[in-house]
Amino acid sequence: MTPSFLPDVYQVTPNPSEPPEFEPFLSQLCATLNSGIKLVQLRAKQTPLHERIIVARKAVRLCHDHGAMMILNGIVDDALQVGCDGVHLVTNAMMQLSARPTTSILVSAACHSAEHVAHADRLGLDFVTLSPVLHTLTHPESTPIGWERFAQIVAGARIPVFALGGMTPDMLDTAKRRGAHGIAAIRATWRTDSVV
Template sequence: MISQLHYISQSNSEISHLKAIENALKAGCKWIQLRIKDEPLDFVLDAAIAARQLCNAYKAKLIINDYPEIAIEVKADGLHLGLQDMSIPAARAIVGDQMIIGGTANTLAHILLRVEEGADYIGLGPYRFTKTKKNLSPILGLAGYQSLIKEINYRDIKIPIIAIGGIELADISVISETGIYGVAVSGAINYAENQENIIAQINKKLENRL
């Protein structure tokens, strides 16, 4: 089952990806995406091995962003592919039929492509500007989600749609009203004074949607 709350790792000068992941796990996250860009392959692999151990300890799912071979090597639960990454069928040929594969989308055409490719879930965004991504797609905002979810429902598409991109706790109720399945967050958890409380509030808001 696809979680309604996805945590996407983020590092800065004060905290590493692994420490941020450990904090999120301790606070209650059960779906962790390791997203490391612009680093050597061996750096990503070492981080993925450590992240797998952490997720095992907390009985959480680990999703690797962008690296299918690393996802296989560390026995990750899933793989997430951005719009500039390889296609889902190409990745599926590497990781096999059992691994979860999610894909990013920004437009209806992207959504339809991801469905055709056989994605298990779609990360739809960005909701607003975020520093997490260097090459940011056009911002959707609330109106963008409303329009795209309407189109998805009209086509009777049932794939889980995860809202991504600069999402804060205060956004979740209004985003949920569009019919979105879940949210992916990073900074909202990383910079929270009480991460456990924030995660509990996010989960409660998402559960109330169903």
């Protein structure tokens, strides 16, 4: 996928709750998609596998109904099983790879350093997130890399990089000026209102 077809705002979902139907979560996802989001990462690490598959199937259908792509944070087999457009790898999983894990779907990864981004480049991944750029309530213990270091790391990247960590929609232009393809966010772009 070339950057021109990749949206510049990447929604990372909060962890779904309310199993087994996940209606409040899916309603909020629908509201988020209605706001114009076209790239979603379902992040359900705290959800048991069986329930994660259930919510992923429902979420991918909802995303596709809205013309959006859905990436599953997890493993390739699960993403393929539920019909996702891609898989998002955690840093440790990505760093253990010596080759791209699949060409059937998009592959992205979480990066936190120049070494991580360089490895993703070598693997030929489609895009990555680089975080945390700024202080974030999601990971308050993490030290932000800041915009200057972000720009230095991104300058050497051949693949699209999304700035993650403390991002808000009004930071999109700032991120692009620093070399980002766009921004990724959890809370700032997630709609907590529901669509009935």
